[in-house]
Amino acid sequence: MPTDPYARSYRCWQNAPLSCDRPLKTAQEVPNAKFCLECGFPATLPNQAEIRGSRDVYRILEFVRSQGMGRLYKGVQVSDGQPVVIKEYLLPSRYFNAEEAEQRKAKFTQIAGMSPVNDRSPDFRSILPWEAIADRQGDRCHLVTLGNIAAAPNLSQVLQQNGAMPPERVRDLLAQVLQTLQFLHAQKFRLPSGQVRGGMAHGNLSLESLIATENSYIYTCDLAAWERLFDPPPNTFPIPEPAQDLVALGHIAFYLGLGRAKEPTSERSPDLRNVQLWSKTDPALREFLYHLIGLETPFSSAEAARQALLQLPNPKTTTTTAPRTLEGKSFGRRRLLWLLGLPLLLFLGGLLWLVRSQFNREEEANFAEFQRLVPSFNDLNTIQAGKYPYTAERDSTWTTVVGKRPLSDRSLNDILTRPRMDIAASFIHTKPKSSGSPLKTVTEQNNQANFAITSLIDNLPPALNSEQIAYDGLLVFVPAYKAQNLPAALQGEISLDDLQKIFTGQVKNWQELNPNLPNLTIKPYRPLEPEALKLFAQIVLKDDPQLIAKFNQIKQRSTFQTLRAIDFAEEQGQQLEAGTISFGTLVQTWDQCKVYPLALVQGNAKPVQALLRETTDNKLVPITEDDNLCQEKKPFPNVEAYRQRTYPLGFPLAIVYPNDNSLLGFKSAPMFADLLKTRDGQFLLQQTGLVPLQPIPRDYQPSASLP
Template sequence: MADKSPNILQKLGQRIGNVFKTILSTIDGLIGSGFNNFLLKVIPKPLHFLIPFLKDDVGIKAPSISSFKGIGLPEQKEAKALIEQIAVEPRTASLWQVKPLYTKYRCIEGNPFRCEVPRETVEEDPNNRYCLKCQFPAILPPEAKLRGRDGIYQIENYIGCRGQGRIYEATNLNDGLSVVLKEYVIPDRDFSPDETKLCKDSFEQLAGISLADGRVQDFRLITPSEAIADPKEERCYVISDHPAADAPTLASYLAGYGAMNNWQVRQFLSQTLQTLESLHGQKYTLRSGIVQQGLPHGNLSFYSLLIKPNLQGFYIYLTDLALWEHRFNSPLAQPAIYSVNRDLEDLGYIAFYLFRGGIVDLDNRIYLDPNVEEHWIPSVQPALKTFILNLIGIGPIKYESAEIARRALLKLPVERAIDLPPLEDVEPEVKPKKKRRWLRTAIVAGLVLLLLLLLGWWLSNLLKPRPSLSNEALPCCIEQVSGIPAGKFTYTAEKNATWSYVLLQDNLIAKGTTLETELQKRQPKMQLSFQPVLSAVDGIKKVKDQETEFLVTSLIGDLGTDLVYKEFAYDGLAVFVAFSYADRAKSLPTALKGQITFAQLKQIFTGQILNWKQLGGPDLPIKLYIPTDEESVRIFEQRILKDREAIESFRQMIKQNVPTRSLLDDTTTEGITPLQTFDTFRQVIRDFEDRNIGSIAFGSISRVFGQCSVYPLALADGNGSPVAPLIKTNGEPVTPTTDLCNDKGSYNPDAIAFVTQHYPLSYQLAVVYPRDNRRDPVGERFAAILKTDEAQKLLQKTGLIPLQGKSK
């Protein structure tokens, strides 16, 4: 028994070793593989042999940037094959990102982001831009340079994939400081040229957020310091200078360490809920300038949660918000649902899988499900288990916010488990070399203390404040726009289209004035004469023939190389039906549940559906109206009708305007009637209340907004969720129960949905002008005027949506 008594020196040695292990884990987690390089620099060459001895002696195996390469699922190898064979529940698949993004590429690994061939392609020849096997865009080669607003970034090293992009170490050549660069790809097999452009535009405007009041608050949310859309390549990039931007993901942590215990899961939940509480509850300014009250993360997964060890355990950081991460989803993919409740549910699922360290049960060949009692580990604390079930939404209580959930978590009884065995149970090791081991431990202790002192000096230099690089800001006021040419100039836009309306309509800006008058009054130097044309094609021809200086339009497809354009605002088409207060219970908005799909609109406007009962609505014949401007009609054709046959049927119905017989019944109605939008409002409500006809029409949201005789329907493209053009000021959706007349001022166009193109009939307005230095820069300067904060406020008053969503 005496031989089994605890040894004081051994206990002390074990404690010291544990402390050293924690310290070095923290260092390695903080600065990644740079710690090894640091040791090589500060330790004299004759003592380099101590570096591996140091790590081996205290058993360091902390996650770091070096262990981040080639991230796979945090399962055993056999689990990867199993996941491909079993039906993984979609929610689980999204958390682990099991499904590959780009299936049109025949990648030998099934997922180009987790395949080594694109990397090997560049190693073989740095000039190779595409994978030699499947032609997917290859990785960026070392020393490649990217130009951004805040500097020129040089690629130093490829780290691996994370979520929907690839991670690199890079250097800002302006100040020599290291950053983390994430690369997104927009492969041409999945995105058309127009879709690529929309993707890049929305990415640059949304990739990054900051507190609206200007405060800098560190609540463990990593956001980009800069967003870059590559003008030549099918790629976009975000730059992050956050110290934790290269920390391991939760997926790679579990791959190296396995499942978490009760105390670790509780700490994970507490920290993540604290960050979500701030994210959901505070006002943020997006990169475009939009001010948003609270934001859902929308992309919580084992790859968007980063973990850094510290002396108390670890820190959890959130990154890769859906706001910019999901810009690169395939256009055919079903739009994801973003909400506070979805974030809480995802967090609950993640916590459940942390207890298991994976998503599949290898023995039973099934994926693990929190709804199944047998899938929970026996050691999970009952109160914590109930809390997680509540988060998921299958427990006795549903948490309405992260704040409520966190308060509930803090009230749970604390039962911290001790993972280290008690010292009394430690077998003393009686060996002749015991004294040597103690001596080695003492040497290690001295060496570590020396290294910590050197490390402190190094970090103090590394973390010095960076010089601020101010972004180029647009002038606030029209009078601050420089280089405005003097003289009289003409320009054009389509007759009866959006610009013609907002420019010339009285009383939009203020009583007795127009936008044209206000713009001319605020900059009298350049006198512009507006001369409308019948079509955008005619306007483009006039600009090229130098008959006019520029064109204002939304039809900005392939303009060729001799014309350029600058966007200045957003508008969109609204599809509307009568909104009758006399018989609201039987009205079309109620019957249609406030929404309609593109497929149904296509059938209606090509004469295949002539009565609302064919869509499950009331027995009302359908009458069709369209606006008289080419701009709206062409957008409707391009976005909804799409194919040549449908467009031809649509145009024939406009041209003939004769009765069309349904293939399904004997109901008949007239063809399609072109009508001025405001005349359409009156006609649609009369049709419903006086003639028992359910009319439907479309027009620009700048004219439809504020008209309470019609109801703009939410639109669903393909399998996507319906998106409404209007939203209440409190963030709730407008529904058929909303009093559009008496509640005016309590709802507005959903600016974020329009700016992000989430609303499927959103479009940009732009100034199109010649790329010719020999001509006066009238169009380019007019676009600069319209993008000032002063002009954006004027545009907002006309019903347009400013580039920033709302003017400041």
């Protein structure tokens, strides 16, 4: 399932339209553009755009980032040039009908336009609105705050850049935020209508809604009172309780001390009772967080929690003691229970071992293989300072991959350009100027590119070496329409022989392949991507010139256009694309739920599915035509099928470089390969849709040192 709330109805190439860079590029390249040219999501506001409010007119200076349910911009008040930060919220018509949009606009201007009853009361570092503006004619709302604080880095960015916080810094953060919550929970606020309401809970505390300034102050922003108004329907607008703020703050402190955040795509949370996770936290702070999170008697209020925090002993003078159990059982009672339960535990353990021994051996072998990799970029001693340009095929797997955002708001290209902050090594991805092979530039003396990344590595000349870094593949897909359920009719699979017949025009109707299939005209589409076309011709058409000539007569359109057409037709309640079949690279199609990727059959072998899903008992099994991919978590790659080459349309992705030690590529390519073959490197590649060289543990967390 996508984590972006708007991903379901927009064919965004990153599956995250709110944080995607394409709406921004559209605004920069097309004057007055209202919507992204690729997926139709509302474009960002252009620089110098003006927003008229009741207090002033505000001019946009620059886009800052996406955060929470909106986008942040720096701006100024036109009247006096004073700085402001503008947060833009969206009410796209694909999610909100006209009545719902108007209701939320009205509520937004009322709630977000509130102010403390006592104007002289301190704000205790809570970024409250200066003005709330609802666009009467459009689908946008804007929240204006004074100054530039709201555009400062949030704690999610700080955590990514700096890693774990020391316990004393966590204490200081807790003290500040508890003071802010004490203010919010007790302060009375006046709405623009004149109505006065009592204290309110923040309701949306997270790493993103806490802002860190240069002078080490922590500000809260993005209160649920207005942030939750823009959640796509259905939304019941539950009233948050102050106690929820304390629990949320406890989890934030835990993740800051741990040095990482919970994976947004995972529903699993770490076991906070596991004392090993608290090894870097001083015992007194650990006990305090137990109460704050609610593992032990919770605090009655933010004020009570803050007073308890201030009374904690100094961590430098606290004696480290063995952590006490949370259950409060005495040692004698625990020992008795163990003695009584030991025979039963041994029996159950033996039974479980018999059932899962084979599974565990495979898991352990995979884990051991992964553990042998160098952990992170900082652990490599092969990286040397220098600028190393490299290239890839146009519209290829790698050009798609480097634009994706595997962790947060930074693209993979940004991360890999300067992988080590302590070493001035820059790996610069350069786009080819023509459709010619980038491999030719690798051996040239002018060093336009030190090396290339490609999947077209068969029959390389002796002058070139290659080093494999991951796997990619072609997914063959059909629409997942319920009315004309082609995946079910095909039983979720198709043979390479049938693919050859379809994409050379030998069959025109699905019933020509099998009388039990629907009476539908086959609509095959060739993608535009040269890499995908070459590999399909090589594997499915066996490089037969006559078959390739017929294949070249099949209608062409990009994978993105095909996916969008299928999605749009379903939105309109039409079945125009019901007979469609196409193919595209794994990185473009693996997380698209409106199409079904067919398992492939080669000769007399069993069908092989490229994607797996996780069962309720934490096993990975191939997806089937009965799975609703839009209601499941994102699938996992079938790593073993790629490693063992049993998936017919799988292929390696490799770095290709000159076998000449006088050229820079001879030195720089292995350095780059070392980066990508660390644990963190393989994890990043898998997050973009590539298949890693070995299975990655599902609970793996990347290093806090990732740039």
